Amino acid sequence: MAEELTNLLISEHHPMDSLLRQDRLPHIWCSGCGLGTVLTCFVSALQKLELDLNKVVIVSGIGCTGRAAGYLNLDGFHTTHGRAIPFATGLKLGNPELKVVVISGDGDLMAIGGNHFIHAARRNMDLTVLCVNNFNYGMTSGQVGPTTPTDARTSTSPYGNAEHPFNVPYLAAATGATYVARWTALHVRRLERSLIEAMNKRGFSLVEVISPCPTYYGRWNKMGDALEQMKQYHDHSIIRHRTDPAEADISLGGEIIVGRFVDEDKPTFCDLQREAVQ
Amino acid sequence: MKLWRKPLDQDRVVVPHGEIHLILERCKGCQLCVTYCPRSVLEMSNLFNAKGYHPPQVGFPGRCVACGLCAMLCPEFAIYVVEV
Ligand SMILES: Cc1ncc(C[n+]2csc(CCOP(=O)(O)OP(=O)(O)O)c2C)c(N)n1
Numbered sequence: 001m002a003e004e005l006t007n008l009l010i011s012e013h014h015p016m017d018s019l020l021r022q023d024r025l026p027h028i029w030c031s032g033c034g035l036g037t038v039l040t041c042f043v044s045a046l047q048k049l050e051l052d053l054n055k056v057v058i059v060s061g062i063g064c065t066g067r068a069a070g071y072l073n074l075d076g077f078h079t080t081h082g083r084a085i086p087f088a089t090g091l092k093l094g095n096p097e098l099k100v101v102v103i104s105g106d107g108d109l110m111a112i113g114g115n116h117f118i119h120a121a122r123r124n125m126d127l128t129v130l131c132v133n134n135f136n137y138g139m140t141s142g143q144v145g146p147t148t149p150t151d152a153r154t155s156t157s158p159y160g161n162a163e164h165p166f167n168v169p170y171l172a173a174a175t176g177a178t179y180v181a182r183w184t185a186l187h188v189r190r191l192e193r194s195l196i197e198a199m200n201k202r203g204f205s206l207v208e209v210i211s212p213c214p215t216y217y218g219r220w221n222k223m224g225d226a227l228e229q230m231k232q233y234h235d236h237s238i239i240r241h242r243t244d245p246a247e248a249d250i251s252l253g254g255e256i257i258v259g260r261f262v263d264e265d266k267p268t269f270c271d272l273q274r275e276a277v278q
Numbered sequence: 279m280k281l282w283r284k285p286l287d288q289d290r291v292v293v294p295h296g297e298i299h300l301i302l303e304r305c306k307g308c309q310l311c312v313t314y315c316p317r318s319v320l321e322m323s324n325l326f327n328a329k330g331y332h333p334p335q336v337g338f339p340g341r342c343v344a345c346g347l348c349a350m351l352c353p354e355f356a357i358y359v360v361e362v
Pocket residue numbers: 062063064065066081104105106107108109132134136137138139140145
């Protein structure tokens with residue numbers, strides 16, 4: 001049938017394939033899920049960064065987002081739920097030459113792994129954390145999570161969420177992160193640039209991506225199909241660099257402030273430890 | 279194109295042209311590439327791949343400027359452009 005598609009060439013390989021575990025593709029993510037686009041932006045950022053790829057390690061926790069480490073053709077580890085950051089911290093302390101990146105979901109990083117997150121930020125541990133926020137626990141069928149907006153419906157908040165959500169950039173900035181940015185999955189070029197900046201940053205950097213989960217969160221909140229959810233997040237976003245993250249709360253159906261909120265320098269944990277023992 | 283002021287280098291600027299490649303069995307028919315191509319080059323086809331998804335096809339090949347946005351948006355590493 002391939003011959004019948006007009007004016008395009010059928011190919012077996014993609015220019016990003018050298019960074020992917022091709023035997024695992026197609027990946028498990030649902031059609032139109034934002035996770036694939038986020039991973040593409042990450043690979044594109046890596047291709048532009050020109051790092052020694054033997055020294056890049058990807059660590060993720062459990063969840064749909066947590067599958068990311070398993071699709072990248074780099075050293076990586078799929079840790080237990082919530083433990084990506086302590087595992088990554090151990091790697092960095094054991095071999096400070098490594099570039100250690102954590103890719104995980106809102107539930108993994110902010111709920112079960114919340115304590116690890118704030119303390120790694122407080123210590124200014126030299127890690128890059130890519131938090132894909134789809135406002136629910138996608139993998140386990142769309143339960144309420146720590147970033148689910150108030151009033152949003154999920155499989156465990158069928159009458160509307162009665163909790164206040166975490167504002168991820170605010171939490172990161174308040175606890176000590178030196179680079180904080182937020183984009184939606186459709187801001188591909190800006191997201192790519194932020195990922196490059198975050199990976200070039202010494203210290204704890206956080207990039208949050210607001211990403212559609214059409215299968216659960218989108219369906220519970222009647223947001224239409226994947227395309228419509230992607231478009232809605234993008235349409236509701238306002239680019240405001242250097243916004244005080246305290247003002248970047250997300251409410252159900254409200255505006256989503258995106259941009260680079262924090263970019264500052266301060267000694268990392270490794271710097272201070274080296275000073276202390278000298 | 280209508281221009282407000284003629285750029286000084288207008289006669290030297292060459293608009294790039296791209297050729298679209300598809301890895302058929304990776305596509306999940308999400309339509310992101312078709313929806314966001316700034317030049318409306320792509321369209322959904324009526325055909326199915328082995329998983330039962332409709333892949334995109336090129337409706338207007340002459341229009342592609344090899345911007346690469348379709349490849350950046352595709353969640354499946356299924357489409358890319360080669361500048362020709
Ligand atoms: C200790 C433990 N508790 C609970 C689970 C079940 N579990 C698997 S994934 C997940 C939440 C994932 O949510 P998130 O990190 O937001 O990832 P998403 O699937 O939304 O990308 C939970 C609670 C588990 N695997 N291990």
